[in-house]
Amino acid sequence: MRAAVLTRPASDLWRRPETLLVMLGLLLVASFVMSLSIGAMAIGPVDILLSLFGLTSDHTVASVVMELRLPRALMAVVTGAALGVSGAALQGLFRNPLADPGLIGVSSGAALGAVCAIVLGATLTLWLPLFGSRFLVPVFAFAGALAACLATQMLARRHGSTALLLLGGIAINALAGAMTGFFVYASNDNQLRDFTFWSMGSLAAAGWQGLYIAVPMTLPALYLIWTSARSLDAMLLGEREARHLGVDVVWLKRRIFICSALAVGISVALCGVIAFVGVVVPHLVRLVAGPAHRLVLPGSAMLGGALLLLADSLARVSVAPAELPVGLVTAALGSPFFIWLLMRQRSFS
Amino acid sequence: MIEGRDISVEIGRRRLLDQINIDIEPGRIMIIAGPNGAGKSTLMSVLAGERVPATGGVMMDGVPLSAISHRQLAMRRAVLLQQSALDFAFTVAEVVALGRLPHVDAPDVADDPAAIAQAAARADIQHLMARHYPTLSGGEKQRVQFARALAQLWHRDGGTRRYLFLDEPTSALDLRHQRLLLNVAAALKGESVGVLAILHDINLAAAYGDDLMLLRDGRCVAAGPVDEVLNPVEIEACFDLGVEMMTSAQGQRVFVPRLMS
Amino acid sequence: MRCSLFALLGLLLSTLPLHAAEPLRIVSLGGAVTETVHAVGAGDALVGIDSTSLYPADDRNLPDVGYVRQLAAEGILSLRPTLILAGPEAGPPATLDQLKISGVPMMVLPSGYDLSSVTQRIRLIGQATGHAAAGEKLAADVDREMQIVQEKIATLTTKPRVLFLLQAGRGAPMVSGGGTALDAMIRLAGGINAVQGFQGYKPLTPEALAGLEPDYILVTTDTSEALGGKASLAEMPGIKLMSAARDGRIIEMDALLLSGFGPRLPEATRLLAAALHPDAAVTW
Numbered sequence: 001m002r003a004a005v006l007t008r009p010a011s012d013l014w015r016r017p018e019t020l021l022v023m024l025g026l027l028l029v030a031s032f033v034m035s036l037s038i039g040a041m042a043i044g045p046v047d048i049l050l051s052l053f054g055l056t057s058d059h060t061v062a063s064v065v066m067e068l069r070l071p072r073a074l075m076a077v078v079t080g081a082a083l084g085v086s087g088a089a090l091q092g093l094f095r096n097p098l099a100d101p102g103l104i105g106v107s108s109g110a111a112l113g114a115v116c117a118i119v120l121g122a123t124l125t126l127w128l129p130l131f132g133s134r135f136l137v138p139v140f141a142f143a144g145a146l147a148a149c150l151a152t153q154m155l156a157r158r159h160g161s162t163a164l165l166l167l168g169g170i171a172i173n174a175l176a177g178a179m180t181g182f183f184v185y186a187s188n189d190n191q192l193r194d195f196t197f198w199s200m201g202s203l204a205a206a207g208w209q210g211l212y213i214a215v216p217m218t219l220p221a222l223y224l225i226w227t228s229a230r231s232l233d234a235m236l237l238g239e240r241e242a243r244h245l246g247v248d249v250v251w252l253k254r255r256i257f258i259c260s261a262l263a264v265g266i267s268v269a270l271c272g273v274i275a276f277v278g279v280v281v282p283h284l285v286r287l288v289a290g291p292a293h294r295l296v297l298p299g300s301a302m303l304g305g306a307l308l309l310l311a312d313s314l315a316r317v318s319v320a321p322a323e324l325p326v327g328l329v330t331a332a333l334g335s336p337f338f339i340w341l342l343m344r345q346r347s348f349s
Numbered sequence: 350m351i352e353g354r355d356i357s358v359e360i361g362r363r364r365l366l367d368q369i370n371i372d373i374e375p376g377r378i379m380i381i382a383g384p385n386g387a388g389k390s391t392l393m394s395v396l397a398g399e400r401v402p403a404t405g406g407v408m409m410d411g412v413p414l415s416a417i418s419h420r421q422l423a424m425r426r427a428v429l430l431q432q433s434a435l436d437f438a439f440t441v442a443e444v445v446a447l448g449r450l451p452h453v454d455a456p457d458v459a460d461d462p463a464a465i466a467q468a469a470a471r472a473d474i475q476h477l478m479a480r481h482y483p484t485l486s487g488g489e490k491q492r493v494q495f496a497r498a499l500a501q502l503w504h505r506d507g508g509t510r511r512y513l514f515l516d517e518p519t520s521a522l523d524l525r526h527q528r529l530l531l532n533v534a535a536a537l538k539g540e541s542v543g544v545l546a547i548l549h550d551i552n553l554a555a556a557y558g559d560d561l562m563l564l565r566d567g568r569c570v571a572a573g574p575v576d577e578v579l580n581p582v583e584i585e586a587c588f589d590l591g592v593e594m595m596t597s598a599q600g601q602r603v604f605v606p607r608l609m610s
Numbered sequence: 611m612r613c614s615l616f617a618l619l620g621l622l623l624s625t626l627p628l629h630a631a632e633p634l635r636i637v638s639l640g641g642a643v644t645e646t647v648h649a650v651g652a653g654d655a656l657v658g659i660d661s662t663s664l665y666p667a668d669d670r671n672l673p674d675v676g677y678v679r680q681l682a683a684e685g686i687l688s689l690r691p692t693l694i695l696a697g698p699e700a701g702p703p704a705t706l707d708q709l710k711i712s713g714v715p716m717m718v719l720p721s722g723y724d725l726s727s728v729t730q731r732i733r734l735i736g737q738a739t740g741h742a743a744a745g746e747k748l749a750a751d752v753d754r755e756m757q758i759v760q761e762k763i764a765t766l767t768t769k770p771r772v773l774f775l776l777q778a779g780r781g782a783p784m785v786s787g788g789g790t791a792l793d794a795m796i797r798l799a800g801g802i803n804a805v806q807g808f809q810g811y812k813p814l815t816p817e818a819l820a821g822l823e824p825d826y827i828l829v830t831t832d833t834s835e836a837l838g839g840k841a842s843l844a845e846m847p848g849i850k851l852m853s854a855a856r857d858g859r860i861i862e863m864d865a866l867l868l869s870g871f872g873p874r875l876p877e878a879t880r881l882l883a884a885a886l887h888p889d890a891a892v893t894w
Contacts, residue, residue: 041688060687063712068684095436188784188811189776190679190699197680204682205704234450236437237497240430243399245501246423246451291437321658321685322676 020289024302028077031309035073036065038313040320067207075206075214076312077305079267080277082218084304086260087278088285088296089225092232093256094162097286098341101264101278103169104257105148108176110268113137113144115183115195137198138210138269145265148172153257162239165253201272201327203312210270217266221259222301228252229293236291274327276334277304283341350374351426351512351543353396355405358388358567365391366567368405372560375510378534378544380554380575383564384588389547390431392564393514396545397428410510423451426512427498431520433490435482441493442478445469448500464503471533472496473526487521495530507540515546519553531557551592551604555579563587579604634740637686639678640697642872643719644669646732647695649748649873652739658689660700665866683708693738695719723794725756728875748873755876762892763800763883770886771804772796773824773854775843776811777833783819783846784811791869792828798875799882801826816848826886827854830865861885 036048041064043051050056051065083101091099102108117124117140124136155168184192231252234242243249267274285299308326311333315324351373358366366388373379373396381389394400396407398414407414414422427448435444445468449461469475472492477485482493495518502511513534519527527550534544535557548554554561554575561578563570564587571583581592584604591607637658638644644663647653659669660678675685679701686694691714698721700706709716717738719731729749736745774792776784786792787808796803804824805814814822829843837843840862844855854860863885867878884894 039688040682040685041690059713060690064684064687067711068687068708097437185813193677193679194702197677202680202682205702207704207708230447230450230453233439233443234447236439237435237444237447238430238433240399241428241433243419244397244423244426244428244430245447246418246420248419286437290443291439292443316682316684319676321673321688322661323682323685 017289017295020285020295021298021302024285024299024306028302028306028309031306031313032073032077035076035309035313036069039064039069039316040323071208071211072203072206072312073309074211075203075271076308078211078214078218079203079271079274080281080304080306080308081222081301082263082267082304083274083277083308084281084285084300085222085225085297086264087304088282088293088300089228089232089256090260090278091282092235092291092293092296093253094166095236095238097283098279100276101260102173102273103166104261105152105169105172105176106145106261106264107268107273108173108180109148109151110141110145110265111199111273112148112176112180112183113140113142113269114198114272115180115187116140116144118191118194118198119183119187121191142265142269144176145268146261148176149257149261149265153254162253165257197325198272199327200325201274201330202315202323202325203271203308204323206271214266214270218263221263225256225259225263226297228255229297232256232293232297233291272325272327274308275331276338277308277330280334280337281307283337350410350510351396351545352408353392353405354407356392356395356402356407357404358391358395358400359403364567366395366402369562369564369567369569371396371562371572373512373543373545375512375541375543376538377559378538378546378557379560379562380558381545381547381562381564382549382551382554382587383570386566387564388567389564390516391567393428393516393545393547397426397514398422409512420451423501424455425502425510426514427501428514429494429498429516429518431516433494435490438481438483440478441474441480441482441485442469444482444493445474445478445496445500448497448503451501460503460505464500467503468496468499471499471536473529488523488526491518491521492526492530495533499533502537502542504540510541510543512543512545513537515544517547517549519548519550527553551579551584552601555602555604632692635690635692636695636739637675637689637691637693638663638695639675639681639686639700640695640719641665641678641866642731642870643695643697643735645866645870645872645874646735646748647739650732650736650739650741650744652735652741655693655739657691658686662699662866665864681705683712687712687714693717695735695738698722723791723871725753725798725875728871728873729753732873752873752876756879759876759879759883759894760798762894763879765892766800766887766890768887768890770801770825771823772801772826772828772886773804773819773822773852774828775833775849776830783848784813785819786811791871794871795868795878795882796828798879799886801882801886814848816846816851819848820851823852824854825859827852827860828868828882829860829862830868831862832865834860834862 037045043061047056047061048065051062056062086101090101090103091097114137117136121136152168152172156165184195187195231247234245234247239249281304282296282300285296285303289295289299311329312326315326315329318324353369353371356366356369369392381392383389395402409417445465449464469478472495474492474496477489498513502513504511518530522530531553537544558575561575562572563578563583570587571578581594584592592604593607595603595605597603634655635657636647636652636655638647638656639660641662641664644659645665647656648666656672658673658675661674661676662678663669673689675681678699681700683705686709694709694714694716696716696718698719717734719734720727729752732749732752733745736742774786776786785805787805787810789809790811793803804822834840834843840860843849843860849855863882867874880894
């Protein structure tokens with residue numbers, strides 16, 4: 001597959017790193033405030049502020065703001081950042097702007113883990129009473145995500161070639177998909193529904209507990225990816241070129257791979273599969289900022305967070321008092337963009 | 350000096366290189382020539398530390414390549430590969446700046462702008478600096494990559510021994526830029542840079558090379574100073590092509606192929 | 611499992627303020643729960659239901675908080691309930707946790723596909739909604755009606771073998787094994803589950819299906835409609851080979867009535883039993 005040639009406005013103001021990052025930062029803050037402000041329950045800005053500082057007497061309002069909206073918004077930021085940064089880094093590593101975190105097996109592995117936990121739930125809680133039933137799906141999804149990534153990595157390790165990593169990802173995705181299919185087949189109506197909803201992604205379950213796990217795992221992983229920004233730039237020239245520029249390519253690949261697997265793995269485990277953020281976000285940033293990773297990575301973190309906040313807000317209010325799975329919203333918004341991308345690409349090749 | 354000793358490379362049962370000995374000395378240009386599939390690029394990749402030979406080894410200034418970190422190696426040796434497929438919209442300036450990557454935390458990081466400016470001037474790409482790399486022509490791309498390699502090698506202290514590997518650096522260049530590029534390589538000789546270049550054009554080799562190695566089927570057909578090695582007999586032995594040697598009005602030796610029957 | 615549910619229930623009940631001065635606002639999560647709320651006379655207090663609450667039908671005007679297994683907390687809380695009644699199927703657990711934290715009184719009803727579970731759920735819902743007496747009466751009614759139906763069933767000499775098809779459109783049809791609501795329902799109605807030897811719902815190949823030779827095929831109205839009626843159902847691979855299909859011994863029943871295990875349990879049992887024993891000399 002040939003990568004798309006991307007052009008971008010050469011205006012200097014936009015090329016200035018500060019300008020772009022400040023704008024994205026403002027967008028992120030605005031989305032965050034909006035996400036806190038709207039929802040199925042009508043809560044005025046004053047009440048939201050009072051709730052945030054623990055000054056409201058309405059217990060329901062306080063718990064909606066503090067226990068539902070705030071952790072959920074934070075989780076959207078963390079997850080969006082994880083998907084955006086991992087997507088950007090993997091696109092750099094594979095030198096393919098259409099690469100997606102799912103490519104390394106993380107989503108399909110998590111899906112396998114999740115469906116396994118959902119279908120075998122009752123039996124598994126008997127064996128593993130340690131995890132309460134509600135932790136079963138996230139724990140299994142995370143284990144599945146890491147196992148699939150590890151298998152992909154092991155397939156490619158012998159030669160360390162990127163093409164093999166890509167093929168390994170495809171093979172592992174197919175295998176995990178087949179095994180998932182097996183569980184889906186053996187599932188009953190309710191389990192099938194549970195899994196279908198899981199695979200559409202949702203931030204509804206986001207709570208402080210999840211954040212206590214997600215933040216300490218995601219932030220260091222994203223930071224480590226960020227410190228590799230220049231090496232990723234070199235990778236865009238080509239693997240051999242990067243090597244001749246002093247990049248330890250094998251080490252870099254392993255590092256990006258593990259960090260992305262961790263960051264995306266934990267987000268998939270807690271929020272299910274959220275499509276297209278990992279592909280679309282780095283693209284949008286690149287369109288404006290160019291491909292240099294010192295801009296693309298932090299830009300993708302902020303834009304990823306902002307987009308997921310907006311998508312989740314939409315998911316929460318569009319059919320209130322019920323809500324849509326957020327993965328449905330991101331896919332609905334992301335796929336037209338993706339099609340546009342593909343058509344653009346064809347015109348260049 | 351980069352010394353390659355007894356280098357053999359095999360893939361399966363096929364022997365790509367057979368006991369090659371080669372030296373690249375600072376201040377000299379070593380040319381490798383030979384027919385397609387002779388093993389020229391393979392030899393360069395071994396000398397660059399990219400490929401581990403089945404037998405033999407490579408030393409750089411007395412230290413085995415395997416004992417030098419990627420980064421240390423990259424600070425003293427730049428490689429210009431045959432083709433670089435870069436599809437992301439970096440500007441030319443950004444691509445050239447990537448040459449400074451190995452020097453990121455080094456004391457001479459402050460020299461980056463000077464290094465980039467000089468490299469751009471030498472590769473004659475100053476007017477392209479704001480362009481997006483994927484929009485360039487093949488030859489322009491090659492010059493940009495050359496500038497990147499030059500920026501990588503740039504050193505405030507010109508006396509440090511460094512090496513520049515060029516794999517068919519003129520393949521996409523027009524006549525004038527072929528000469529410009531090799532003039533830069535010749536100028537680098539005065540800055541303690543040893544150049545290793547794979548060239549197909551025997552006349553360019555004759556004009557710019559100090560040493561020449563003729564490869565065929567992974568074996569060294571002839572090696573030594575260009576003036577000694579480059580003659581119709583060796584050329585025919587290497588390429589299966591008869592040539593006539595002439596001397597131009599300026600005293601340059603020129604080889605012209607005989608008509609093939 | 612059952613024990614822990616009761617413990618949880620006790621805990622929750624102890625925190626329920628049953629004498630709230632403000633008017634009761636109930637969000638009901640689960641089809642059978644909503645039915646029961648109406649049956650004990652608390653239907654007017656409902657402010658929200660889930661998407662499986664299909665009976666009585668006029669409730670569909672109420673705000674719908676979504677699918678019962680995939681609820682979101684804020685939507686429920688936005689209806690400002692003073693009581694959340696959650697059926698055993700309500701979930702996911704994370705949302706129930708969030709609802710608990712909100713401090714709105716919530717009752718999670720115990721599961722169980724038998725008469726005593728049904729009457730227990732009715733009593734609990736009666737108590738929670740402040741209609742304890744009505745709940746007691748309804749529970750007693752259900753209990754008595756079931757006794758009557760069961761006495762009639764006890765006189766029957768035949769025990770027909772019944773095959774329940776859960777979904778039969780795409781791929782192999784799913785059948786209900788042991789431990790399912792349908793297994794319990796078939797037994798209550800004086801039949802035998804034609805599928806033996808495994809728990810839960812499983813897809814069966816047409817061959818395995820054909821070998822079952824049930825006396826009756828039982829489907830929900832939804833399944834039957836999705837397939838284009840009884841006639842098309844009888845033409846399906848595997849099913850076509852059964853004498854029950856050839857002779858038209860296919861029973862359709864409303865899904866919620868059949869598997870809800872709510873206050874309409876006696877009615878459901880009576881209807882199913884009558885369909886399973888058409889020749890019996892019993893006045894149902």
